[in-house]
Amino acid sequence: MSLAASPAPAFTLYDYVLSGNCYKIRLAAALLGVPYDSIAVDFYPGFEHRSEAMLALNPAGTLPVMKTADGVVLTETNAMLAWLGLNHDPGGRWYPAADPVxxxxxxxxxxxxxxxxxxxxxxxxxxxxxxxxxxxxxxxxxxxxxxxxxxxxxxxxxxxxxxxxxxxxxxxxxxxxxxxxxxxxxxxxxxxxxxxxxxxxxxxxxxxxxxxxxxxxxxxxxx
Amino acid sequence: MSLAASPAPAFTLYDYVLSGNCYKIRLAAALLGVPYDSIAVDFYPGFEHRSEAMLALNPAGTLPVMKTADGVVLTETNAMLAWLGLNHDPGGRWYPAADPVxxxxxxxxxxxxxxxxxxxxxxxxxxxxxxxxxxxxxxxxxxxxxxxxxxxxxxxxxxxxxxxxxxxxxxxxxxxxxxxxxxxxxxxxxxxxxxxxxxxxxxxxxxxxxxxxxxxxxxxxxx
The missing domain is CATH 1.20.1050.10 (Glutathione S-transferase Yfyf (Class Pi); Chain A, domain 2)
Structure with a gap:
């Protein structure tokens, strides 16, 4: 017998609530029903995206950063959207990248x-x-x-x-x-x-x- | 009996020889063996990419512009590379967009x-x-x-x-x-x-x- 467990997070999002690019990932995850962990980064006024720890993760110093459960780090928002579509949309509707048209x-x-x-x-x-x-x-x-x-x-x-x-x-x-x-x-x-x-x-x-x-x-x- | 004909062009490229973005398309077409027509646009000093005819084709006024044999007009270089890979690379090796990794x-x-x-x-x-x-x-x-x-x-x-x-x-x-x-x-x-x-x-x-x-x-x- 087991109690219902929370679904395992598919990725960790280094996130800033006012960033439009971070929101793209939150929105895509919500629409696809993908569970994830979020770590708030104080972009402003703290400039925490330029901290040593964040630059070690993403030398470009931009947000969002996505770290997948497999340990892949993605730093480009469109690449994160592609990853979500390719790995967490069983119907393949959201990322029709292989469609010739x-x-x-x-x-x-x-x-x-x-x-x-x-x-x-x-x-x-x-x-x-x-x-x-x-x-x-x-x-x-x-x-x-x-x-x-x-x-x-x-x-x-x-x-x-x-x-x-x-x-x-x-x-x-x-x-x-x-x-x-x-x-x-x-x-x-x-x-x-x-x-x-x-x-x-x-x-x-x-x-x-x-x-x-x-x-x-x-x-x-x-x- | 027929004489060997030139293969039909797959697309028309509005092209400027010194543009790195135009060259991306020429290079991709060469590596994939895709025949195409080329129309030289006098980017400099003529600024022909801003002419009325070119702006009618691409309101953004950038080069290259690709017009496929089906009449699709593409104005973004990466989209043209995607089109070439999806439509003219039978093995699908050059544009692995659907690969989850x-x-x-x-x-x-x-x-x-x-x-x-x-x-x-x-x-x-x-x-x-x-x-x-x-x-x-x-x-x-x-x-x-x-x-x-x-x-x-x-x-x-x-x-x-x-x-x-x-x-x-x-x-x-x-x-x-x-x-x-x-x-x-x-x-x-x-x-x-x-x-x-x-x-x-x-x-x-x-x-x-x-x-x-x-x-x-x-x-x-x-x-």
Missing amino acids: RGPRLVEAMSFGAGLTGSVGLARLHAMLDWPVDGAAARRAGKRDLRQLELRLTAMQIDGEDWLAGGTAPSMADLACFPYVALSPDAGLDHDGYPAIRSWLYRVRSLPGFVTMPGIHDLHELR | RGPRLVEAMSFGAGLTGSVGLARLHAMLDWPVDGAAARRAGKRDLRQLELRLTAMQIDGEDWLAGGTAPSMADLACFPYVALSPDAGLDHDGYPAIRSWLYRVRSLPGFVTMPGIHDLHELR
């Missing part, structure tokens, strides 16, 4: 999502934490990226496609792009002028198992 | 390769074409990236791994990283201090079907 679109949209860190993400750091960067330039880049996404989603709507890697099911591409788009109001970039983005954000928020983070509204708050 | 490493290294465009690539544009950017900052970022790659390759050597996605066969990860690493001397970043990088560059240059570009030496020139 959707695979290249998945790469394209996940790259776009990573790029948002340097536009919207940087503008947000500047607005929220007085990060020492050219905030106006970052905001311009963020606006350019939002416009490009709006155009892409509008063109996709015409083809009846709801999700960024194409087809009728969400993928890691949507999760790679969602956080910094949803968080862009933190940087003074609201969604009023982007109807296709607003619909897509709503679809992502409606996914079963969706979890939120500070700065991203729950669906019921939008109704 | 190599797949995430492939993503990580391909992202690193894309990032080199903004460090080594920008320093090279500054050095060669007087591009109006902070050349010293770009060179510092380039040196940081080369050091990081040297550390990674050195750690991999200890595990007996020769190629960036792990294992014993090259992949699109190597092709995504090779050009700007090989071209870094154009930006004043030579390879003298990086023995692991030098060995890896040599391995890539030794691949059957390897083609070169201006600024990248043929193997016989190094002997």
Whole structure:
């Protein structure tokens, strides 16, 4: 006879609650139902991601960091999303990387999502934490990226496609792009002028198992 | 009776001979034996990538652009490498994206390769074409990236791994990283201090079907 045990954690996430990139991993794990351990890293004001212990784990000094139960350390957010999809999504729906048509679109949209860190993400750091960067330039880049996404989603709507890697099911591409788009109001970039983005954000928020983070509204708050 | 016809081109590449990102596609197509059409775009001094016709094809105004025989337009270099691997490598060796172990490493290294465009690539544009950017900052970022790659390759050597996605066969990860690493001397970043990088560059240059570009030496020139 045994008592019900907690499921074994699949990975440890070195996590900062206000980071959009950390949230991508929390969101993917929640949607896929993957249990994990979380270690809070004091990114600000503590700059703990630059501590000796964290640099030993990730010499690039970025967050998040993922350490899998097998001891693999991943430091690039899209690689973590790939790992989750390949190892913890038995149906293989979330990471269709081997699909000859959707695979290249998945790469394209996940790259776009990573790029948002340097536009919207940087503008947000500047607005929220007085990060020492050219905030106006970052905001311009963020606006350019939002416009490009709006155009892409509008063109996709015409083809009846709801999700960024194409087809009728969400993928890691949507999760790679969602956080910094949803968080862009933190940087003074609201969604009023982007109807296709607003619909897509709503679809992502409606996914079963969706979890939120500070700065991203729950669906019921939008109704 | 028919005369031997040229094989049908699989895609059209909008190409600039001095671009490291364009070269990634030429190199991948050469190694996989994929026939394609090439359209030269006068990036410099003509800025033809910003012409109305090119912006209609790729609103982001970047090169390369790939148009497949099926009419799919791809504008992100890693997505083009994925497309080539998924559609024109019958053995599936060059793009092991669905491998639970190599797949995430492939993503990580391909992202690193894309990032080199903004460090080594920008320093090279500054050095060669007087591009109006902070050349010293770009060179510092380039040196940081080369050091990081040297550390990674050195750690991999200890595990007996020769190629960036792990294992014993090259992949699109190597092709995504090779050009700007090989071209870094154009930006004043030579390879003298990086023995692991030098060995890896040599391995890539030794691949059957390897083609070169201006600024990248043929193997016989190094002997």
